[in-house]
Amino acid sequence: MKHLATIIIVALTFNCFGQQFQFDKTKISSQTKAIVTKIEKENRLMGSIVGNGGIRPKQFDNFTELQKVATNGELQELTNHPNGVVRCYSFWALTYDTSVNLLPIIIKHIPDDEKVSTMFGCIVSSEKVGDFFISLATPQYVDLDSKKLTPNEFNYLDSLLIYTPNKLYAKENAINRARLSEASYERVRELVLKENNQSALVTLAKFKRKQDIQLILNNEMTGERYGKLFFTYKAISEFPDNAFLPLLERSLYEAIDKGASSTDWRELYKAIASFKNDAALQLLKVPFTQTKHENIRQYHIDFIFAAVHDFYAPVYDELLWAMWESEKKINTKVFKLLYPKNPDKAFLLTKKTIQNADDFYYFNTGSYSEDEEKPVNLLAVMLDTVLVRDRPYAIEQINKNIREINVHQFPTFADKALKLGDTSFVSALFDRLKTEDNAHIYLKATEVLIALKDKEINKRIVEVAKINPALRKDWGGKEFAKLLKDNGIE
Known part of the structure; x- marks a missing residue:
């Protein structure tokens, strides 16, 4: 009750005073003012390394100077400065002082939705000042040297974000994290009805209450980033009730009739897969044979694979086998699921996958088990x-792929050749080295050959270098020469 009363008071304060920060410039020294002026002039929030060249921007030097010169009191006052970038850098500097209580400052800036231009690394974007404050203080996020909120403080902040009027992106994250209780149910339902808040719709669906089905079915969102049913599908994924199946079926047939991909599709297929039954399986099979535009068929297949991966149930095994065999779709999680169920079938498909390793890469880039840390x-x-x-077959395929495989897969076969130490691999590695112009490949091949520690092989490397001019060009040529020198090969 105490927390709820505090939240109500904060909400009333926001409504009464809005986003007005009272800045007292008389509390700022002339030396600090000079630094603030430089930050204002650049007027962009920047990290320590920016751009393709990875340079340190002058603006970050301004920030470090502010840290050194400004007192704790000045920095706190500067979080009220009229310029949003100055407010951000001032709060950032405060997060390095472990004695500062960050939470009251963050709470004060929940209404602070001024957008500032940002540049971190190569990414140029924009962020609301209040969101930046919260990001800095979020545990295990952004600058790890910054002081972070405690779990209790973070939970309290989430409550404030949910229950007080604000336009921060952090509010959506707080809604997504909301604990399922009667009080939170009433609030998220209110946010859906009064604000058409789409994150609240998804959280509302987690309660799985029949009275909300029509509300979810009636939901539509307007915006450029997502389609109008994007969050409806996300909500259905949390609450797969049969009442939603007619909508999903209609949406599916509309999707396969279109000639361009849609941001909705990924969530559409997840919504279907979340049912984990035969009805869902039959719907998921439809795009394989009925997609009208072959050029976008692969989008559907990719989204279906991802959906079944995320909402796996044994009923989808048939589909996963078919996708591996006919669509070349496989990843670590699915491989580990299917192999024990039919080792002989999986072994044959594994051999086929290795035989067509180039296709395996291009059809499955980025497909890995989300249950693994890497x-x-x-x-x-x-x-x-x-x-x-089948060792002889494996040796044959390693030799074949050492000679032919793309740059992305080459290291896997080269490393396996080194580990096995089979003499037949030497010939394949030299065949590749004689004609290869990709530095990543010929350097890896050379490393493997040198690792065999054979003087005759080392002599052959030197001879090949005379035949293939690519081994002496550009950065790769320099690295190749260094590799030989470091290993005493002349």
């Missing part, structure tokens, strides 16, 4: 699988 090299796993059951 992507697993599925091709290496497949090679090990085939090596156990």
Whole structure:
């Protein structure tokens, strides 16, 4: 009750005073004012490294100077400065002082929705000042050296964002994280009805209440970034009730009739897959044979694979087998799911995948198990699988791919060749080295050959370098020469 009363008071304060920050310039020294003027003139929030060249911008030097010169009191006053970039840098500087209570400053700036231009790395964008404050203080996010809010403070801030009027992006994140309770149900439903808040619609669906079905069905959103049913589909994914199936079926047939892809499709297929039953399976099969425009068929296939991956159920095994065999769609999670269910069938498809490794890469770039901390090299796993059951075939395919495979997959086959130490790989590596002009490939091939620690092989590397001029050109040529020198090869 105490927290709720505080939230009501804060809400009333926002409504009464709006986004007006009282700045007292008399509290700022002339030295600090000079730095603030430079920050204002540049008027862009920038990180320590920007642009393709990775340079340190003068604006970041201004920021570090502000940190050194301004007192704690000045920095707190500068969070009220009329310029949004100055407010951001002043708060950023305060986050390096562990004695500062950040939460009251953040709360004060919940209505601070002025957009500032930003540049971090190569990304030029814009962000609301209040959002930047919250991002800095969010645990395990943005500058990890900055002081962060405690879990209790963060939960309290989420409540304020949900219950007080504001236009921050952080409000949407808070709604997405809202704990399911009767109080939060009433609030998110209110946000849907009064503000047409789309994040609230998705959270409302998590309660899975029949009384909200019509509200979800009636939902439409207008905007350029997402289609009008994007969040409707996301809500259905949280609440897969049969009442939504007619809408999903209509949407599916409209989608396969179109000649251009849509941002809605990814969520449409997830909504269908969330049902995890035969009705969903039959709908998911439709685009494979009935898509009217072949040039966008692959978009549908990719979205279906992702949807089944995210909402896996055994009922989808049939579809996953077909997608691996006919559409060349496979990733680590699906491989581990299917292999134990039919090892012989999976083994044959694994051999086929290795035989067409180029297709495997281009059809599955970015497809990895979300359950893992980092992507697993599925091709290496497949090679090990085939090596156990059919070593001669695996050796043959490694040799073939060393000679032919694309730059992205080459390291996998080269590393496997080195690990196995089979002498037949030497010939394949030299065949590639004689004609290759891609530095990433010929440097890797050379590393593997040198790692074999054979003097005769080293002599052959020197001879090949005389034949292939690409080994002496540009940055790759310099790295190649260094590689030989570092290993005493002349």
